[in-house]
Every structure is written in C-alpha cells, then in structure tokens.
Amino acid sequence: MYDFNEVIDRSHTQSIKYEGMDLVYETTDMLPFWIADMDIATPQPILDALQERLDHRIIGYTKWQQDKFYEPIKHWYRTRFDTRVMNNDLFYAPTVLYTITESIRALTQPGEGVIVNIPSYNTFLTLIEANRRVVVSSPLVFDGQTYKMDFDAFESLCQRPDMKVFLFCNPHNPTGKVFTTEELDEIVSICEAHDVFIIADEIHMDFARQQPHQSLINWMKPDSPMIVTSCLGKTFNISGLPHAYYVTKNRFLKMELSRQILAAGIGNPNALALNAIEAGYMECADWVDALNDFILENMKFVKNYIETHLDDVLDVYIPDATFLMWIDFSKSGYSEEEVQQALQTVGKVAVGIGSTYMHGDSTHFRLNVACDHARLEEGMVRIKKAFDHLKNNHS
16 A cells, blocks of 8 residues: 555755765765664655645745644544643644753753663753753663663652753654553652653654553643653654644743743744644554554564574664664674774665764664665665674684
8 A cells, every 4th residue: 555665766855864974974875774764755645735735835924823733633642642632731843852952941950960861862962961961871771672761770860959850752762662651650750759850752652563652641730840742753754844842731831932932933833844744643644554564574674684694793672663773783792983884884884873872882773774675675785794894804
C-alpha cells in the first residue's frame, strides 16, 4: 500500500542530511545515516493539504486558537494514546527546542543545574550550556536488554537545592527506550517530592513499537510542575516546516511562555503547519502504522547483519522506539576516534558520533534506519568495510 522503498533524490534541496554534513564532518562525500531525518516521502494527505493551502495564493498572518489546531491534536492523543487533552492546556509554539529553552530559562537561573539522562539527545546538552545552565548527568544503565534509570542516584540529584528541572526525553533519544508506567510513576513521585519541574520532550512518541507510549500528560493534575512538548516533524518527515505544541496545566509556565512568545513577536503560527497538523493527525494513522512495520524490518535486518558479519566488534539491540539504533563497539577494543576515522574515510558512511550524546568518551554510534532497504544494506556493507580495515591494520 505504501512504498517506503522509493528512492527520492534529495540533491539540490538544501538538505542538512546531505548537503550539510560538513557542519559535523570533514566531508560531504559519505552515505548519511546521522541526523534524525527520514529518507521517506511525507504522506500524500499532508502534501495535498499543503498544496490546497498554497493554491489559495495568500499566506498571511494566521491564528492558531481555532479548532483546526485543537481538534486534530486532541483526536490523535485520544485515539493513539488514550490521553485526554483540554483546549486550555494546549498551546502552539514555534519549535520543540524553543519551548524547552524558554521553559528552562523561566524555571532556572544561570549556574543552576538541569538533570538529563545520559546518553542524551546532543542538542539538549548544547542548549543547556548555551543558556549558562549546567548539564547534570543521570546515566541510563544498560542491563543487556534495555536501559534503566538508577532511581537512587536520580533522587540524590533531585534533592540538591540547585536542581530545579529534569529535561526528560520519552521515548528516549538515542537509546530508543520507552519508559514504563512504573518508571513514570517513580519519576513523577521523586520530582514532586523535591520540587523538580519535568520538561518532557515526546517527539518520538509515534515510533513506540515494543510497548505503548504513555504521555506524561496522563500524570498532570491542576498546576502540576510539568510540561509536555512535541510536533509532527519526526513522525511525518516535515522537520523543515517549523512548528510545535505543548501541554501544561502549570499556571506560571503558561503565563511565562505566552509572555515570551509575545515578546519575541512569534505568536503567529506557521500557516502551512496548521494544514499539516490537521491532515497528519486526522488522515495518516494507517501510514504511521505501516511505517513502523517497515522500520522494525529494517532494524531486524541491521541486527541480523551485525550478528552475521560483525559480531566480533559490534553489539546491537532493537530499541522499543524511534528509527535510530544505538550501536555498541566497545568489544572491538578500538577508540571512538579510530572507529569514526574508519567509518568516515574508509567506509564513507556518516553515523551519529557517540561522544556528542554525552560528556566524555563513547563506545557507541547512532544509526538512522529510516530509509529504503537498498540504501541501508549499502550502509551496512560500508560499516563492515570500515571495521575490516581496522582489523587488518591492528592484526
């Protein structure tokens, strides 16, 4: 029904994934599996909705306080996650990262800490530091099957007087962990007990496969110290169409974020994004289900390829969520510098650099599998070529 193996030439589209590799790497002459951007066409109902809006030929200032914004989001949360969202708790924002940044600025002072699970989405680390706050690590521990939080260590951090915020990513990037009901209960309980505000990024919520995603919205009570933010960028591959939304019942943060958005003159929504939200959330549920099946098959292929050809140097597991795989090369004995040098110069393949997701050295790299199967197979052949080179040079 849907052809996720279609090959679409993205050259000359100003794609960061292809034409912006030099922002991170020394060359653009690589097959890219790094940034969380799918090589999969945006679903047709969204493209049709955008075209319909463009056909009007005037794209002026637009308001978001209307059913065209509220109803699709409420419908999606109700039908996908059994979660009720109220109009007066739901707000438009320019981007997810803007929402997170302004929430941190509203809730903390320069020099105070922001708790994050490590490894962490790399932009979390840079935005915290760019705003003169301190990254405070709450490591996720891999037990051989999944990643888990050390709740004793987490509570010790939350007890510190300079800890005001926990920046929470669920499903988690880069590990793909989906937090369970029991884990979410524990997180909320600890944070409430020690007056730590939870800022939850749920942008990968639609890619939960092994177990259902549970939004922190379900834990909100009147004035709860928590906010959830998301968008359609990852799910429908429209990250080049900036938009976001957030849900909070906290009166202070509602007022503060509204004030900041008004002060910055960015209160009007992206007019095209409103059409994308409506089409995506009202018409594309089956497409998302089919996409998840396709991604899971790609992940099974990667796991099988590694177990067959690279088992002596790589460990991999299929994550609960996302279209990203967090691959461990620790048993190879090679340093991250050696591995990245071989991947980039010998294999000619760009993968996420593990140390950018944590403070310090890493024995992992992140692989984006949301692409056609032939491209993924070529990527794995290139990864094998890189490690064969390392083995030959270290023998």
